[in-house]
Amino acid sequence: MSVFDGLKFRKVYSPIHNLDPRIKFIYVIAIFIAAILFSQIIPLLLLFILQIPFVLLAKVQKQWLRSLRGAAFLATFIFVINILSTYFTSNFSLTALNIENAASMTLRFVVLVESFSVFFLTTSPDHLGLALEQTRVPYEFAFAFTTAVRFVPVLAEEAQTIMDAQKARGLELEKGSLLKRIRNYIPVLIPLIVSAIRRSLELAEAMESRAWGATKKRTNLYLLKLHRGDVVLIAVTATVLAVALYALLFVPIPPISSFF
Amino acid sequence: MIVVEDLHFSYPNNVEALKGISLTIKDGEFIAIMGQNGAGKTTFIKHFNGLLKPASGTVRVDGEETVKTSVAALARNVGFVFQNPDNQLFSETVEEEIGFALKNFGYDKETIEKRITWALNLLSLEQYRKTSPFLLSGGERKRVALASVLAWDPQTLILDEPTIGQDHDQKEKLRQFIMQLQTQKKTVVIVTHDVEFVAECNPRVLLMREGKIVADGIAKNILTNPQLLSESSIVLPQIAQVFTKLSSLGLPKDVIDIYEAKEVLLRKAKESHVK
Numbered sequence: 001m002s003v004f005d006g007l008k009f010r011k012v013y014s015p016i017h018n019l020d021p022r023i024k025f026i027y028v029i030a031i032f033i034a035a036i037l038f039s040q041i042i043p044l045l046l047l048f049i050l051q052i053p054f055v056l057l058a059k060v061q062k063q064w065l066r067s068l069r070g071a072a073f074l075a076t077f078i079f080v081i082n083i084l085s086t087y088f089t090s091n092f093s094l095t096a097l098n099i100e101n102a103a104s105m106t107l108r109f110v111v112l113v114e115s116f117s118v119f120f121l122t123t124s125p126d127h128l129g130l131a132l133e134q135t136r137v138p139y140e141f142a143f144a145f146t147t148a149v150r151f152v153p154v155l156a157e158e159a160q161t162i163m164d165a166q167k168a169r170g171l172e173l174e175k176g177s178l179l180k181r182i183r184n185y186i187p188v189l190i191p192l193i194v195s196a197i198r199r200s201l202e203l204a205e206a207m208e209s210r211a212w213g214a215t216k217k218r219t220n221l222y223l224l225k226l227h228r229g230d231v232v233l234i235a236v237t238a239t240v241l242a243v244a245l246y247a248l249l250f251v252p253i254p255p256i257s258s259f260f
Numbered sequence: 261m262i263v264v265e266d267l268h269f270s271y272p273n274n275v276e277a278l279k280g281i282s283l284t285i286k287d288g289e290f291i292a293i294m295g296q297n298g299a300g301k302t303t304f305i306k307h308f309n310g311l312l313k314p315a316s317g318t319v320r321v322d323g324e325e326t327v328k329t330s331v332a333a334l335a336r337n338v339g340f341v342f343q344n345p346d347n348q349l350f351s352e353t354v355e356e357e358i359g360f361a362l363k364n365f366g367y368d369k370e371t372i373e374k375r376i377t378w379a380l381n382l383l384s385l386e387q388y389r390k391t392s393p394f395l396l397s398g399g400e401r402k403r404v405a406l407a408s409v410l411a412w413d414p415q416t417l418i419l420d421e422p423t424i425g426q427d428h429d430q431k432e433k434l435r436q437f438i439m440q441l442q443t444q445k446k447t448v449v450i451v452t453h454d455v456e457f458v459a460e461c462n463p464r465v466l467l468m469r470e471g472k473i474v475a476d477g478i479a480k481n482i483l484t485n486p487q488l489l490s491e492s493s494i495v496l497p498q499i500a501q502v503f504t505k506l507s508s509l510g511l512p513k514d515v516i517d518i519y520e521a522k523e524v525l526l527r528k529a530k531e532s533h534v535k
Contacts (some may be wrong), residue, residue, distance in 0.1 A: 134264060158347070161342070161344075161347050162347045162348065163305070164311045164342070165340075165342045165347045165348040166338075166348060166407075167331040167332065167335070168309055168311065168331065168335050168340040168342070169333050169335065169348065169361035169364060169408065169409065170332045170334070170336070170361045170364030170365050170412075171360075171362060171364055172330070172332045172364070186350065187348075187350045187360065190350035191346060191347055191348060191349060191350050194346065194349075195347070195348075196345070230466050237441065
């Protein structure tokens with residue numbers, strides 16, 4: 001569940017938490033695009049380092065590190081697959097450049113995880129819903145989205161209880177061949193899905209009995225307004241994109257291995 | 261026999277849930293663990309079948325340390341029925357649901373068939389044999405969950421909140437059923453907030469508060485101690501309340517059982533009649 005931990009929002013106050021979620025989202029998308037544009041290790045490293053001040057400002061280092069640790073397994077997987085595929089396709093030989101390429105593919109994945117993690121760690125589901133509403137997403141969808149985000153930790157906890165209950169009936173999850181192991185999860189998944197559906201029906205009834213959707217036109221107590229911090233973030237985002245485009249078009253980026 | 265020595269446990273978020281518990285549960289004992297929400301009751305019982313392992317201290321089930329044994333191996337001797345049946349039901353029919361654990365433990369087909377029938381009869385679920393467990397009512401689902409554990413006839417049975425959602429008849433059946441297990445020298449541990457149920461069963465009561473056992477004794481002594489109970493947000497059983505309020509008339513305070521109450525009151529009535 002460690003990957004989920006890295007996405008779980010905790011109420012803290014910091015300059016980053018107070019930023020407008022719309023701008024933050026645009027920033028994350030900009031980082032996302034930049035990471036996709038480059039396959040060399042130097043710009044990807046720069047993008048990686050660029051996130052660190054945000055993490056420190058938001059004081060979410062611990063959770064952020066946990067989400068990186070959660071992504072470590074997939075990252076290793078990406079690295080190994082890259083190495084293996086180049087090894088087998090290039091006549092069973094490896095150069096320093098091959099390894100560097102595999103490393104930058106991995107780093108690209110890490111940058112993506114890292115930036116999304118920062119976004120979700122510092123944006124409350126309420127804020128997110130508010131942002132969706134103010135970008136004219138129909139309220140029903142905005143509500144469904146925020147509810148889904150909010151229920152992730154609840155479901156994770158429930159999955160743990162279900163696993164305990166089935167283990168208590170002699171189920172051994174880590175036993176048997178790969179196929180058997182996947183099948184082992186059926187007794188966990190079915191109760192989880194059934195209870196999620198049941199929970200959603202109950203939630204719908206509870207909402208209806210509290211007059212959900214009674215007024216067609218909703219007003220909000222809080223409104224998102226752009227502050228100075230948001231303007232700074234817009235500037236940072238624009239700069240990142242501009243520098244990235246410039247570098248992509250006009251600067252030849254050498255691989256690190258050429259320095260040695 | 262379950263022996264717990266100086267058990268400590270903390271959750272990953274550094275909440276210390278158990279702060280040094282020592283306890284011996286002999287075969288054939290019937291124990292009710294009570295205490296307010298968050299006292300550590302469920303955390304404690306999850307140590308009996310190894311779902312949680314002690315941070316320090318030891319839990320031994322029949323001499324074996326739970327740290328060194330898998331949950332599946334421990335589960336054979338320690339059956340655990342969870343509070344919410346929906347956390348475990350997944351099969352297409354009640355029959356398959358009950359057979360799940362038996363298959364996991366590697367029983368042969370014939371035995372499985374026999375055990376399923378036995379468990380269904382025991383909890384009056386025969387008519388639902390081929391029904392989907394998801395179509396049953398809450399109370400029935402709870403009984404299916406219980407049947408699915410009873411099926412392999414474990415030496416120790418742990419029930420987390422067994423009386424929730426059960427009507428009076430079912431509670432009475434559960435009580436009689438626990439008594440029946442007692443005659444077979446089976447150990448039964450229940451976690452419950454149901455004071456009246458405990459008063460009727462009169463088991464050994466463990467009162468937990470903030471990760472510690474604050475009282476351990478027969479129900480009759482613990483459930484008639486107003487101070488002890490109020491500190492754990494538990495109210496006295498109704499009969500004990502009446503007897504405590506009437507203690508000025510010379511009635512004993514330690515009565516929790518309806519039959520005993522009747523006897524005491526009848527005696528008292530006869531005495532005053534004679535006068």
